[in-house]
Amino acid sequence: MTAAPVRTLLLWCPDWPVLAAEIVDGVPATDPVAVLHANRVVACSERARAEGVRRGLRRREAQGRCPQLTVVEYDPGRDARAFEPVVAAVEEVAAGVEVVRPGACALAARGPSRYLGGEEAAAERIIEHVAQSCAVESQVGIADGVFAAGLAARDGRIVPPGGTPEFLAALPVEALGRPALADLLRRLGVRTLGDFAALPAGDVLARFGFDGALVHRLAAGQDHRPLAVRQPPADLTVTAEHDEPIDRVDAAAFAARTLAEQLHERLAAYGLACTRLGIEAVTAHGQELHRVWRHDGLLTAAAIADRVRWQLDGWLSGSTGRGGARPTRPTAGIIRLRLVPDGVLAQAGLQPGLWGETGEERERAHRALSRVQGILGPEAVVTAVLGGGRSPADQTRLVPWGDERLPARPGPPALPDEPAAGGAAGTDRAAGRGGGGTPPWPGRLPPPAPAVVLPSPLAATVHDAAGEPVVVSARLAVSAAPARLTVGTGRPAEIVGWAGPWPVDERWWAPAEARRRARFQVCLADGAALLLAVEAGQWLVEAIYD
Template sequence: MTGSPARTLLLWCPDWPVLAAEIVDGVPATGPVAVLHANRVVACSERARAEGVRRGLRKREAQGRCPQLTVVDYDPGRDTRAFEPVVAAVEELVAGVEVVRPGACAVAARGPSRYLGGEEAAAERIIEHVAQSCLVESQVGIADGVFAAGLAARAGRVVAPGGTPEFLAGLPVEALGRSALADLLRRLGVRTLGDFAALPAGDVLARFGFDGALAHRLAAGRDHRPLAVRQPPADLTVTAEHDEPIDRVDVAAFVARALAEQLHERLAGHGLACTRLGIEAVTEHGQELHRVWRHDGLLTAAAIADRVRWQLDGWLSGSSGRGGARPARPTAGIIRLRLIPDGVIAQAGLQAGLWGETGEERERAHRALSRVQGILGPEAVVTAVLGGGRSPADQVRLVPWGDERVPARPGPAPLPGEPITSGTDRAASSGRPADHGGGAVPPWPGRLPAPAPAVVLPSPLAATVHDAAGEPVVISARLAVSAPPARLVVGAGQPTEIVGWAGPWPVDERWWVPAEARRRARFQVSLAGGAALLLAVEAGQWLVEAIYD
C-alpha cells in the first residue's frame, strides 16, 4: 500500500466510563470513582487517581488505597448510549464521523480544517461545541492516521503533517494497547515505539506474527486503515397532522391503523422491527400526551395499530376517576399524532416459536393488561422479577408489564434449602474474603437461608424483644446475644411468647462509604400462636421485616 496515512482529527473524552456512569446512573464523577471489569479497574476518576488508584488494580487493592472509593460495574451499553449525544454534536459541525470506541470518535481532518479556518481552529471549535451542547470536557488530537491521532488527543496536540513518526518514536511501547506484546518487547530491551519501528519488518512478522506486524506498522506511523464513516441514524418517526381535531374513538382507530402501517413499512425498508413504541399526541389546546408501550416480541403492523388505538381510547375516554386513578380527559381533540420506534432490532433478530409467537391465552392476557396500562398508566400493572440480594426486600423488583424483566441486583436469589454458615457469611459480608476450600465466594454472602418469607412488609414495624426475666435483649458489637429471646412486643401490642429462634445472620454493607453504610443482624423467630417472623436489629432497634407462612 502506498501513500501517507490520511490526516485524522480524533476527539477523546477522558475517563469516559466514569462520565457515562454519571450521565446515566447519576454517580458523581467529581468524587473517587472506579469502573471495574473482571474485578480490575478499567477507568477511574481524577479524584481516585489522586488517591493512588490506577487502571489494572484489583478491587481490593483499589479500595485499600482509597477507602471512600465508589465502585461501578463496567457496562459497555451504558457507555455507548451516553456517548451518542457527543457524536451527534460532532456531526452538527463535520460529516463522516467514525466512532472508534465509546469516548472517542474520529473524522478526516481535511474538510473541517478547510471550512473552520485550519486544523487548530477546527479542534478548538469542536471542543467548544461539545462542551456547550453536552456539558462534556474533551480533547482533540490531529495526526497522520487514527492511531497517532488517538495518542495526540491524550496530549491535546496537533502533530504537523509528516511529523507523526517522530511524534510516535519517543512514546513507550505500552501505547500500542497490547499488554502481552509490550511486556515481551520490554524484556527484549525494546522500550519505545521508535525502537520497535527500527526493527526489520520481516523479522517482526516471523517473531510476533500478524498482530505484531500490524503493531509494527502503527509504531512506524504507517496507519493506512481508512475511516469507517458512521451513517447518522435514519429518522424512523412517523407523524400525522389533522385539520379536524380527533375526539372520537372510532376516528382514532382509523387514524391509528393508517399510521401504524406507515411506520411498519418504514421500519421494514431499513430491515428493522419495533419492540418498544412511543406514542405522542398534541391537542388543539397545546396539551402534550406521551406514553411508551413495550412488547416481548416483534410488533407487527396490526400490533402497532392495536396499541395506538388502545392508547387513544384511553386518552379520549379518560375521566377523573375515584382517587385520581384515571387520567383526566384532554380538554380538546388531538391534532397531531406521532409514533416513535423507541426500541428497534434487526427484523431477523427474533423468531416465532414452533406453534406461533405466543399462545392464544397469553396473547389475550397481554391485550387485557396492555389496555389497562393504556387507561391507568404503565405502572398500574406490574410483575415481580427475582434477583440477587441479602434481604427478601432486596431480591424482588416490580417492573411494569411489558418492560424488560431485568433483576434489580445481579446474581441469583437464594435457592431453597441452600446451606449458609454464619461464620462464612459474616466474613464475606463485611468485605473480607472467606475460606471456601479454594472455591469462589458464593453470590450475595450474608443472605438469609431458605425458606423465603411469604409476606415482606413495605415498611418494617418497630418492636421490642425481652428475655425470660423481662430485660431487653441486646446484640453486642461482636454479635453476642445478651440472653435468649423470650417475648416479642410489636408496636404497642401485647407481648407474645417466642418458642423458637435462629440467628443472628449479620450483614455489614458498604462499610467503605460511611454515608451509605448499613450494619444489621437478622433473626428468625417462632411465636406461640404458630406464626413465624423475620426480625432485624439495626442501631439497637428491633424491627419486624417479614412474615413466614
Template sequence: MEAGVRTLLVWCPDWPVVAAEIADGVPADAPVVVMAANRVLACSEGARREGIRRGIRRREAQSLCPRVIVVEHDPGRDARAFEPVVAAIEDVVAGIEVIRPGACAVAARGPARYFGGEEAAAERIVEQVAQTCAVECQVGIADGVFAAGIAARTGIVVGAGDARGFLSSVPISALEKPDLTDLLKRLGVETLGQFAALPASDVLTRFGFEGALAHRLASGSDHRPLAVRQPPLDLAVEETYDDALDRVDVAAFAGRALAEQLHERLAAHGLACTRLGIEAVTGDGQELYRVWRHDGMLTAAAIAERVRWQLDGWLTGARRGAMSGPTAGLVRLRLVPDGVMVHVGLQPGLWGETGAERERAHRAFSRVQGLLGPDSVVTMVLGGGRSADDQVRLVPWGDEREPARPAAEHREPIPGVVTEPLLGKLASVTHLRPIHVLSKSENSEMFEKGRGVASKGEGESGAREAGEREAGAREAGEREAGTREAGKKGAGNGRGRVKRGREGAPSWPGRFPRPSPAIVLPEPLPAVVRDAAGRIVGVSARLELTGEPATLAIERGQAVAITGWAGPWPADERWWAPEEARRRARFQMTTEDGRALMVSLAQGRWLVEAIYD
C-alpha cells in the first residue's frame, strides 16, 4: 500500500484547557476539566493526578476531585486562541494545514532541508512557539498525518517507511471512531496492527466506507494529501525618500509611481480593490493615515488621483497651519489595498464603470427619444405571466421599470421536485441563432428548410380531427363548469383567493418552467403533431396524451421526427370571462434536425410559439 507523505505535526497537549487559560484566565496548574455533552473532553495535569480521565461524566469527575474547575467547551475560543500559534509557526515554515485547534501539520521535506534535518526542524518549531506564544507543544514526524499525530503524543520521529510497524502496537481506540472501535473490540481486534492485517476488501464489505478509511489509516497510509493554508498576500507598496516631500507636485509625482506599482501588483494576482489606504510618515516621525472608498474598481489612474488629492490636502493644510496637517515633509509613503476581490467578480455596468459613461448613455438615449419619440428607445421588464409571450413588457427609456404584473420567484412547478428540462440535456443542438424580433413575414421563413410535401394521410384524418376537437371541446366545457362551481364555493370561505409568494407577489401557478426561450414568435405558426401510427396527438381533460408524439410538421411542411419532448404544462387562463378565456397545454420538443421548440395545443390546434437556442 502506498505510504503517506513525510509529515511534521505540531500538537499542543490539553489545548481546550490552555485556550481557557489564555482567553478566560483559568489557572492551568489547578485541576481543570473542559466539558462537552456532560463528559470530560480535556483535563489539566492537576486533574489527571486526581484520577480524572477523558470521557467520564461530570458527576464522576467532581466526585474524584470536589475542587475541580469546570469549563464548558467553546470551539470558537479554541480556534481564536490557536491562531497566534499558527502564525508563529508560519514565521518559520510555510504551507501549514490546521487539523483542529491544538494541532497543525506541514510537509516535513522543506523544513528538514532548510534546518539541516527533521530533528533540527522539530526543535526550531518547538522553540519558536515557546518564545512567541509561551505555549508548550510537541512535534511528531512520520509518513502520513495520522501516524505523525500518534508520534506527536510522545514527541518522536518515525523513520521513513516504518509507519505501519510503529502503528501496529497502538490501541485501536486511537482511531477516535467510538462506534467502529467498540465493534472491533467485540470482534477481538485490539490494536491497529491487527486491524491492518485484515484484507481491505473484506473490511469494506463488512464495515463500509468508514471502516475502509480507518483501515487505510491503520496501515500507515493517508486518505488525502495535506491541504495547506495559504498565508495572506502582502499587496501593500511603500517607498522611502531621502529628501522630504514638502511640495505638492513632487509628492504627486512620487505618489503616481507608487500607484502604478500597486496596480501592477494587484493585476499580477488577478485582483482589484475598492478601498485604498494611504499612509505617510513625516520627517519628525508623525504618522498620517486615510482611507478612500470608490464605487467600482480602482484603476491605476484612479489610485494616482486619490493619492494626489490626499497628499495635496496634507501638504496644503500644513502650509496653512492646520492642526491636523503634517509637521514636516513626507519621508515615506505606503499604499495599502483594502476591500480586495477577484477582478472577474466585479462586473462593470453595460456602459463601463458607474459615473460619466452612464450619464453619457442617458443623454444619448434622451436625445434619440426627443427626435423620434418616447417609444423609440425601450428597455425590457420581466414580469408575471404563464407563458413566454406575456411575461415581457417594453418600457420607454427613463420610465420606471416596474412590471405591470408582479410575480414571485420562479419556482419549480412541483414543490420539492427539481425540474431538469429536456432541452438542457441535448447534445445535438450545437448552433446558435441570433436573438432578434421577427416580423410577420419572417415567421414562415424561419422554417423554410424542409418545406414541401405534406404528410401522407393528412386528408384522410380530417374527419377524425374534427371528431377529436369536438370531444375535446365537450371535455373542456365540463371542466370549466366544474372549476367555476368550485370557485364560487371557495369564494364563500376564503379559499378562492389568489395564492401569493414572497412579499405578497402572486406565484402564477401554471407558469412555464425554465429555461426561457430565446425567440418568441409574434404570431404562432400552425403545426401538426402525430404519433407513430399517423394519428394527430391530443390531450384529454385529465392531461393524458392520446398518443406518443412522433413527428412534427410546421405549416404543411415535411414532417420531422421528434427526438424528445417534455410536458404537458397546462394553462387555464381567465375562465370566468368566456371571450377572453384561453386554455391550452404546452410542450417542449426537439426534432432530429436540431431545433428546440415550444409547442402548444389549444382547441385542437397545434401551434409553435417560441424557439430555443
C-alpha cells in the first residue's frame, strides 16, 4: 500500500539561471539574456521571451530572433552557489528544506502553516522574507507531493488538500518534463495528465518502461519518494565565559587548552576537522579582538590549543606602540573567549602528507628529492597525474618533481542530466559532444581502476572450454566464453568470470595512427583479476586489479 503524498510547500524562483548570472557575474537580468547549454537555450529572461526566444532554440536561431541577445554559458555550480542564500533565508522561517534543484526548494507545509496561521500566511511570509533577505522574487505553490507543488508554484497556487489529482488532470502532458514522451503520448491521442493517469499501470510499464511508470504515478498525484530534507548546518562554535577577567598568560593557556578540547570533541562528533580557526575575545572594557589562524593540514586538539595560547599570549603581553600609536595590548582582562571553525572538512577529506603534517618535514623532503634530481636528472623523480583517456595507461602522466602537475588530456566533463560515459561502445567520432569542446571519452572503462598498469602489455592467448581460440569479430561478437588464459609461455589459468567487450575506435580519420581494440575484464581461479585487450587478433594483458 502506497502512503499518501505529503502536503508540500515549494518555493520557485523563475528564470533562476539568468538571476544567478546576474548575482555572480553581474549580467543584468533586465536585458535580453539567454543561458545556453550544448548550443541550446535552457533559460532566458523575460525581455528575451518578449523578443521570441524560447527554451530549446539553438544559439543561431535565438540570436536571429533577438540580435541584441546576451549569451551566458550554463554553469550549474554558479546556479547552486547563488541559490544557497535563498535556501538559508527559507530555513530562517521554516526547518526541513530540501533543495530540488537550483531555483527550487521544498519543505513539508504542515509545520510552517500551523505556526504562521495557515498555508496562505506561510507562503506570504516565506516569499516576503526571501525578497527582503536576498532581493529575489519567488513564487510558492502548495499541493500534495513535490511534483504537484512544483507545477502549482508556477501559478502561485495553493491546491486544496485532496484536490491534487483534479488539479493535475487538466494539465498538458508537456508538464511531465519529458519532451520525447510527451510527443509520443500526443501522437497516441493522450493529451492531458488526466488521460495519461487513466491508463492501466501495467500497460504503461510494459509500453514506456520504468521512467514511463514513474511519471504515470506523478500524473496520478502520487510522489515517487518522500522529501529528503536538508539538515541545517551545525553550530560548531564553542564559547567560554569567565567571571574573573583573564590577564595572565598562564591562566589564558589553561583556558585555551580546555576550550580547544571542547571544540575538537564537537568537530569529531560530526566527523569533521578544522583547517582554519577564528579566535575571538572580549575584554571587560568591551574591546573585541579577532584573529584567524590557517593551517595546511588538520588541526588536532593540541594544535588548536597551541594556536589559542599563542594568540592570547600575544594579546595579553602586547605593548603600546611607538610615538603614541594605538596600543596593541587590551586595557582589561578577557571575560569571553570564542573559537570559530571557519574552515572544516570531513576527517577523510584531507590525506596527511607522506612525511607527516605539511611543514618542515615537507620542506626537507622537497630538498632531498631536488638533490636526487640534481644528481640523476629531472626524470629520476616523478609523480603521477590523472587525466582523461579511455585506457588506464592513457589516463596517467608521470610529471617530474617540481613541474606543474597538468594532465596530458582533459578529463570528462560533468554535464547536467547526462549519464557518465563508461562501459559502453564509443569512438572518437563522439568526442565533439559536450560543452567547451572537452571530450567525454566514450568507451572509458568503468570503475574500479586497476592497481598496476604494465609499462608494456604482455602477449597472451585465450581459449574456450573446448580448447579453441576465442575470437572477437568486427561486430564485437565473441566466438565463445573465455575459459582459459595463457600469458606468454606460462601455464594456463582458469577464467571463472569475465566482462566485456568494451570497444575503442581511435583516430579513425588518420589511417596511419588508427587503433581499434576491444577490452575485457577477467577473474582467474586463483583470485587474480586482469584487464585484457584484443587488437588485430592478438590478446594482451594491459593491467592487474588489486
